[in-house]
Amino acid sequence: MPTSPTSPAYFAPLRLRKDEDRRLRAGHLWVYSNEIDVEATPLRDFQPGQPVAIQAGNGKTLGTGYINPHALLCARLVSRDLDHPLSPSLLVHRLNVALSLRERLYDRPFYRLVYSEGDGLPGLIVDRYGDLCVAQLTTAGMERLKDDILAALQKVLKPTAVLWRNDSRMREMEGLERCVADAVGEVPETVTVEEDGLRFQISPRTGQKTGWFYDQRDNRARLDRYVRGRRVLDVFSYVGAWGVRAAARGAREVLCVDASATALEQAMANATLNGVGERVGTEAGDAFEVLKRLREARERFDVVIVDPPAFIKRRKDFKEGALAYRRLNEMAMQVLERDGLLISCSCSQLLSRDVLVQTLLQGSRHLDRNLVILEQGRQGPDHPVPPAIPETDYLKMVIARVLPT
Numbered sequence: 001m002p003t004s005p006t007s008p009a010y011f012a013p014l015r016l017r018k019d020e021d022r023r024l025r026a027g028h029l030w031v032y033s034n035e036i037d038v039e040a041t042p043l044r045d046f047q048p049g050q051p052v053a054i055q056a057g058n059g060k061t062l063g064t065g066y067i068n069p070h071a072l073l074c075a076r077l078v079s080r081d082l083d084h085p086l087s088p089s090l091l092v093h094r095l096n097v098a099l100s101l102r103e104r105l106y107d108r109p110f111y112r113l114v115y116s117e118g119d120g121l122p123g124l125i126v127d128r129y130g131d132l133c134v135a136q137l138t139t140a141g142m143e144r145l146k147d148d149i150l151a152a153l154q155k156v157l158k159p160t161a162v163l164w165r166n167d168s169r170m171r172e173m174e175g176l177e178r179c180v181a182d183a184v185g186e187v188p189e190t191v192t193v194e195e196d197g198l199r200f201q202i203s204p205r206t207g208q209k210t211g212w213f214y215d216q217r218d219n220r221a222r223l224d225r226y227v228r229g230r231r232v233l234d235v236f237s238y239v240g241a242w243g244v245r246a247a248a249r250g251a252r253e254v255l256c257v258d259a260s261a262t263a264l265e266q267a268m269a270n271a272t273l274n275g276v277g278e279r280v281g282t283e284a285g286d287a288f289e290v291l292k293r294l295r296e297a298r299e300r301f302d303v304v305i306v307d308p309p310a311f312i313k314r315r316k317d318f319k320e321g322a323l324a325y326r327r328l329n330e331m332a333m334q335v336l337e338r339d340g341l342l343i344s345c346s347c348s349q350l351l352s353r354d355v356l357v358q359t360l361l362q363g364s365r366h367l368d369r370n371l372v373i374l375e376q377g378r379q380g381p382d383h384p385v386p387p388a389i390p391e392t393d394y395l396k397m398v399i400a401r402v403l404p405t
Contacts, residue, residue, distance in 0.1 A: 011053035011064050011085065014075060015040040018057035024077055025062070027388025029122050031075035043069035048175060049144030051086055065122075066141025070175055076122040076141060091145065091152040094120050099156060102128075102382055108194050111382045112214045113157075118384040118392050124149065127210040129191045129202075131160040134210040135183075138170040150183055161185030165210050180205055195241075196221060198248055200270045202239055208263075213241065216307065219345070219377040219397040220245055223305075226341055226399070227251040230302035233294070233335065235287050235328075240267030240280070242305045242343075247276035251303075254280045257290045291331040304332045305343040312348035321348060322355065330363035333371075333402050342371075342400045349394035356396050368405050375399040 016024075020035035031054065036043065046052070046069040054062045054077055064085035065077040078086045084093070098119040102111045113133070114126035123139030133153055137143050143166075153162060162183040171178050193200045193212050202211040220242055228250035234243030237256035244267065247254045254276075256267045264282040271280035283290055287308065306328055312321030329344050336342060346356050357373065364371035377397035379385075385393040 011051050014052040015055045021056040029077045029117055033074045049140035068140040088148040095152050095156040110194050115383045117389050133159045133162045134165050134204045136165050138168050140174045161187045163187045198274050215379040215383050215395050218380045224249045232303045233301040235306045236308045238263050240270045244270045247279045248274050256282045295334045300337045302337050303341045306332050307345040310348040312350045326359045336402050338404050340402050342402050345397045347395050353396045370403045371400050373400050
């Protein structure tokens, strides 16, 4: 008979070296390969995604999770409760706990349902678009549980369709193929997201990430008080989440800039969908080149939004990426009116909030302008942050007023 997922024999022991359990005991969930006692539990004996019982150096079990012996970040702790180990029933329980938070936060079913470690399911992302769920499996452990995850989603939510957006680069680090596939039902080419009374059409199959960025929802709401009657520039606009909202909240003119012509077509469609198409324009091109052209043309805006992709994905990219943030924000300030507003964002976890603020300060001083911070934001509450896992706290947003000296 096969071993039950709830049986201790189902979980192969994974022994840590002496004192290497301190981070786990402090609340973290990750285990690196150099923290494992490879004499007691050789990595060659494990299969990618295999369920394990993680043990301290003295042999005491800390909890259950899974391992990928070929990855530097090779194991993740999923459950500390030995009576409720990693299993299909635990997946259902964690999904129900995650759902209960979102239903407290939002009136409509548009949100990130599962935020990996933040919801106790490392390696799993699920975004909800009404009756559609778009899920990402980023680790071998979650890939191995794919069928159980799908069954849990169907039990908890009963979605009409589920899409696997398993095209993240993180899968390559786990030795997994990148692919996009329908899991359940017919996945539409476009779906409509509802946000604060606005509607946006997005492409879950081909859009960035899962198609939409729920993490910026609360930060976009902060925009409303600043844009009425203003001229707004939205750089890295994607499908117009910031720019179309600005127009809907009374901006007299909005220019959306993105490298993707397809994204800009969708942005214009979203502007029309929300009745503001006549006040929204687009320009396709490299953000830095467009900002240079606007500066040379002496174009000026009351509000400039810069929400770029992550410039720093690895530690070795930090110096070059930090310079890119500095250059981007300084160029944004150069197209601001004398009394202008800069909304600057970074989704690079390795760029701290303090460094982003320092970057803005340096850029303003180089241009001989005064910069004062009005507001700061982070990712929304559907992206909960365990304080012991700083890697989950990645999004920074600064609203700054930029004045002459």
